[in-house]
Amino acid sequence: MASTIALRQASVTTVEPRATAEPTLVRGLLITIALLFLGLFLCLPLAAVFVQAFQKGVAAYLAALR
Amino acid sequence: MTLKQRSILPGFGLAMGFTLLYLSLIVLIPIAALFLRTTTLSWDQFWTTITAPRVMASYRLSFGTSLVAAIINALFGLLVTWVLVRYSFPGKRIVDALVDLPFALPTAVAGISLTSIFAKNGWIGQYLEPLGIQVAFTPLGVIIALTFIGLPFVVRTVQPVLEDLDVEIEEAAASLGASRWQTFTRVILPVLFPVLLTGFALAFARALGEYGSVVFISGHLPMRTEITPLLIITKLEQYDYAGATAVAVVMLVVSFALMLLINLVQRWSSTRHLAT
Numbered sequence: 001m002a003s004t005i006a007l008r009q010a011s012v013t014t015v016e017p018r019a020t021a022e023p024t025l026v027r028g029l030l031i032t033i034a035l036l037f038l039g040l041f042l043c044l045p046l047a048a049v050f051v052q053a054f055q056k057g058v059a060a061y062l063a064a065l066r
Numbered sequence: 067m068t069l070k071q072r073s074i075l076p077g078f079g080l081a082m083g084f085t086l087l088y089l090s091l092i093v094l095i096p097i098a099a100l101f102l103r104t105t106t107l108s109w110d111q112f113w114t115t116i117t118a119p120r121v122m123a124s125y126r127l128s129f130g131t132s133l134v135a136a137i138i139n140a141l142f143g144l145l146v147t148w149v150l151v152r153y154s155f156p157g158k159r160i161v162d163a164l165v166d167l168p169f170a171l172p173t174a175v176a177g178i179s180l181t182s183i184f185a186k187n188g189w190i191g192q193y194l195e196p197l198g199i200q201v202a203f204t205p206l207g208v209i210i211a212l213t214f215i216g217l218p219f220v221v222r223t224v225q226p227v228l229e230d231l232d233v234e235i236e237e238a239a240a241s242l243g244a245s246r247w248q249t250f251t252r253v254i255l256p257v258l259f260p261v262l263l264t265g266f267a268l269a270f271a272r273a274l275g276e277y278g279s280v281v282f283i284s285g286h287l288p289m290r291t292e293i294t295p296l297l298i299i300t301k302l303e304q305y306d307y308a309g310a311t312a313v314a315v316v317m318l319v320v321s322f323a324l325m326l327l328i329n330l331v332q333r334w335s336s337t338r339h340l341a342t
Contacts, residue, residue: 020233020237020249022246030145031149031153034145034146034149034150038161038165041210041213041217042167042214042217043164044189045176045214048180049179052182
């Protein structure tokens with residue numbers, strides 16, 4: 001009797017993967033792919049805009065705005 | 067005693083009248099004017115204009131690249147939405163805000179910056195060039211530009227639905243023995259599919275009409291990288307207004323047919339989901 005109780009307690013303390021979540025590996029992979037896609041299609045063009053705007057320095061940028 | 071037959075919707079006549087008037091002013095009258103303009107052409111002239119080889123090539127490019135871009139957006143948009151809604155990682159808020167930027171950035175700016183990245187001496191172009199992959203001034207470049215401008219549509223349409231999705235139905239699926247993948251494909255995806263289709267349709271429609279971002283990266287080579295909106299502008303610049311509207315009418319009719327088809331598929335999939 002005591003042994004079965006001990007067994008039950010042991011099974012409770014083992015970490016079961018959550019039923020409504022993905023394994024950490026899958027999660028990390030999905031986040032990586034999503035961020036890579038956004039980086040390539042979204043951040044890179046935006047970065048290019050800023051680099052071109054400030055290529056000749058802040059003074060040239062401000063002069064162009066005037 | 068006879069009761070006057072009344073509609074259960076109060077003010078239906080007024081609301082309907084206003085809706086029709088508004089829709090006419092904003093949408094129907096301009097489109098009617100477009101169709102009216104093409105009637106200045108004879109049927110033969112109309113047919114030769116819309117089936118000219120250069121025009122046909124532009125339809126193929128426009129619809130083909132828009133379709134590919136919309137599919138890429140649907141797949142990666144769903145992934146991005148999933149990651150943004152379900153997972154937490156540093157900088158998540160910033161990424162969430164970044165998604166809207168293609169809406170805000172003038173499309174011409176996006177076009178120039180994409181061209182500079184993918185040109186032979188650009189940040190990415192210089193690495194693709196030795197591999198024999200040319201992006202700028204090819205259909206591939208058009209696809210990339212159209213993917214850039216269409217991304218927010220899919221993410222922003224799917225996001226609220228995924229946020230409102232009850233975790234309880236996933237728990238129910240799991241407790242009935244479904245694996246996580248089964249839960250995703252059999253429970254979550256059917257709920258998301260109609261709204262994913264809406265995002266797809268919006269991105270597709272936006273891509274079809276897109277002009278600004280594509281002009282620079284396509285390099286408009288006739289027959290090869292000339293999209294239909296660009297061809298319309300070319301015709302307008304040659305004062306060929308009737309020819310331009312003829313091409314526009316074809317574009318409009320085909321787009322409308324495609325949107326109608328997508329709507330039908332969407333209705334079918336949402337009723338099917340409710341029935342099961």
